[in-house]
Amino acid sequence: MLRTVTLFLMAIAFCGCDFRLFELRNRDLNPPEPPPPGIVDTYVPIYAAEGSDELKIATQAIRPTHKAGKIFVMDNRLFQVEQDSGIHIIDYSDKANPVKVAFLNVPGCKEVALKGSNVYTNNFEDMIILDLNTYPDIKVKSRMPNVFPELKYAPLPQLIMTGGTTIRYYECPDYSKGRIVRWEVQKVNNPKCRYY
Amino acid sequence: MKKLYYLLFVLLIMISCTKDNAKSSDSFADGGKGGSLARFAIAGNYLYVVNQNALKVYDITDATAPVDKGVTQLPWGIETIFAYDQKLFVGSTNALFIFDITDPAKPKPESRVQHFRSCDPVVTQGTTAFVTLRGGNTCGGTLNALMVYDVKDVKNPVMKAQVELTGPYGLGVQDSALYVCDGAKGLGVFNIKDPYLPKVLEYINDGSIYYDVIPYNGILIAYVEGGVRFFDISKPQNPVALSALMN
Numbered sequence: 001m002l003r004t005v006t007l008f009l010m011a012i013a014f015c016g017c018d019f020r021l022f023e024l025r026n027r028d029l030n031p032p033e034p035p036p037p038g039i040v041d042t043y044v045p046i047y048a049a050e051g052s053d054e055l056k057i058a059t060q061a062i063r064p065t066h067k068a069g070k071i072f073v074m075d076n077r078l079f080q081v082e083q084d085s086g087i088h089i090i091d092y093s094d095k096a097n098p099v100k101v102a103f104l105n106v107p108g109c110k111e112v113a114l115k116g117s118n119v120y121t122n123n124f125e126d127m128i129i130l131d132l133n134t135y136p137d138i139k140v141k142s143r144m145p146n147v148f149p150e151l152k153y154a155p156l157p158q159l160i161m162t163g164g165t166t167i168r169y170y171e172c173p174d175y176s177k178g179r180i181v182r183w184e185v186q187k188v189n190n191p192k193c194r195y196y
Numbered sequence: 197m198k199k200l201y202y203l204l205f206v207l208l209i210m211i212s213c214t215k216d217n218a219k220s221s222d223s224f225a226d227g228g229k230g231g232s233l234a235r236f237a238i239a240g241n242y243l244y245v246v247n248q249n250a251l252k253v254y255d256i257t258d259a260t261a262p263v264d265k266g267v268t269q270l271p272w273g274i275e276t277i278f279a280y281d282q283k284l285f286v287g288s289t290n291a292l293f294i295f296d297i298t299d300p301a302k303p304k305p306e307s308r309v310q311h312f313r314s315c316d317p318v319v320t321q322g323t324t325a326f327v328t329l330r331g332g333n334t335c336g337g338t339l340n341a342l343m344v345y346d347v348k349d350v351k352n353p354v355m356k357a358q359v360e361l362t363g364p365y366g367l368g369v370q371d372s373a374l375y376v377c378d379g380a381k382g383l384g385v386f387n388i389k390d391p392y393l394p395k396v397l398e399y400i401n402d403g404s405i406y407y408d409v410i411p412y413n414g415i416l417i418a419y420v421e422g423g424v425r426f427f428d429i430s431k432p433q434n435p436v437a438l439s440a441l442m443n
Contacts, residue, residue: 064443071419073412074228080424090441095415095426098441113236113243114228118259120236120243127245129260141260148235148247 034194042188043157043170047178048107054181055107057123059136062088062100072112079112079119084154084182087112087121102136107181108151124179125152154180169194231408231419232317232366237279242300244284246270246277251286253301265301280320283350287316292327294350306350317408321369323348324356324391328364328376340364342376344392356392366408368416373397373432375416377406383418387433397433404440 048054065088069081078090078098086106092098108124118141119130127147130138146152157170169191173180230236237244241257242265249272254262273289284295284303291310295303318327325345331338342364344357363379374394376384382401386394404420416427416435423442427435 065423065441068407068419068421068423070231070233071408071410071417071424072228072230072234073410073417078417078424080419090424092415092417092426092439092441095428095438098424098426098439100441111235113230113234113238115238115243115256115259120238129262131260142262144254144262144264147245147252150248 036190037169037194039187039189040169040191041165041167041185042191043167043183044186044188045154045171045173045180046182046184047174048181049178052178055179056105057107057128057130057138057140058105059138060086060103060105063103069110070112072114074114079114081109081112081121083110084108087119104130104138106130107179108154110148110151122148122151125149154182157183229410229412231410232278232319232368233276233408233419235275235277237277237284239279239284239297240300242297244277244279244297244303246274246286248272248274250274251277251284251295251303253303255301268295268303268305276317278318278320283320285318285320285325287318287327289316292316292318292325292345292353294347294353296350307353309345309353309355317366319367319369320347321388321391324388325353326367326369326374326388326391328361328367330364330379342367342374342386342394344394346392357394359386359394359396365406366419368409368411370411370416370429370432373429373435375409375411375435377408377418380405382406383409383435385433385435400427400435400437402437 067083069083072079076091076093078092080088082088086109087104088100089102090098091101106121106123109121111122113120117132119132121128125146125148127144128140129142131141170193171191172193235246241255243254243256245252249270251268251270253265255265256262274286276287278285282298284297286293291308293308294306296306297303316327316329318325325347327343329339329341331340340361340363342359342361343355345353346356347353361378362381365377368375372389374386374388378384382399383406384399385397387397388394406418406420408419410417411429414430416429418425425440426438428438429435
């Protein structure tokens with residue numbers, strides 16, 4: 001009896017091993033489709049049509065910093081990129097108490113440099129030059145198309161942890177709908193795109 | 197007469213000092229200054245831009261009407277550019293490129309230092325280049341380190357020192373102090389009186405994740421997660437926190 005039980009257990013053990021090996025091999029060759037997730041937290045691209053207000057390059061009221069970016073300093077002014085959306089202008093004449101004075105709305109922004117009163121930055125893939133002489137009414141003085149081809153499309157959202165759960169799903173981008181200006185987390189029923 | 201010579205001598209020293217000071221500053225543009233993570237570098241009347249695989253040159257004598265001066269194709273993975281003393285230092289995910297810009301419209305490739313795959317901003321002072329390498333997911337590689345190169349002979353940079361770091365981003369240099377943004381570990385302050393023997397003086401750990409710094413007119417401006425921080429660096433090796441602007 002004992003021998004039968006032992007044999008039986010051994011059979012299960014080996015079987016388990018075999019199964020696992022088989023599964024591993026199977027996964028490598030042909031990843032199984034995960035089941036539809038139902039209604040889950042999902043990154044949803046927010047589009048802006050060409051010519052819409054959201055895509056306008058203009059001086060706006062100061063705003064909170066969410067995705068702090070690169071910096072450039074000129075005299076008592078510090079320019080800090082708000083990644084993907086523009087440039088904070090900070091006055092630090094009082095070094096113990098720096099204050100924001102304006103926000104330049106520049107969709108797709110990643111870079112900033114200045115020469116005199118001219119701001120060199122990027123509007124998605126284009127390099128643009130803004131003239132601050134007429135501030136707050138700023139003008140795009142020059143536009144060089146496609147200097148940063150890799151910035152044409154907003155990057156896919158990063159995998160983030162929210163309260164212990166990771167958001168793995170995102171709505172597949174449809175670039176014909178316009179520029180993606182940001183991603184928002186929303187509840188979506190069976191989103192098609194996901195991170196593995 | 198002797199007095200006059202003495203005066204002249206003092207004047208000469210002063211001039212050479214000013215020149216030296218101007219040299220130790222980096223990526224200056226008409227009084228402005230950028231960080232070590234920048235993709236723009238302005239030197240004189242020229243703007244140099246790096247995208248992922250090219251170096252582009254623009255004449256900006258008329259600042260609002262750039263004249264396209266051409267493109268140099270580079271291997272994929274270019275991340276940063278830094279102009280210093282007639283040279284461009286271009287950092288990529290696996291190499292450091294040095295260009296001579298004596299003829300500013302035509303950057304002349306001088307050398308290429310291959311290193312482990314990682315992210316790598318560069319700053320320079322005198323004939324020393326400081327590079328940080330950051331391993332990890334988006335950058336590849338596993339090495340996190342500060343590398344010091346002697347670039348006296350730009351055609352043949354020589355590695356002089358390597359210091360282990362945690363996960364560095366940008367960096368900045370002011371006289372005998374080197375500031376290294378070491379991610380969540382904080383802001384590392386190094387004594388570089390002997391640039392080939394960098395010594396850790398302190399780590400400023402105030403809870404911020406440090407990404408980049410610009411030393412500027414006695415102030416150190418730091419780009420951190422969520423905003424900026426300001427330090428007094430009138431004594432470069434001893435930064436004193438002044439303020440922060442978050443949100």
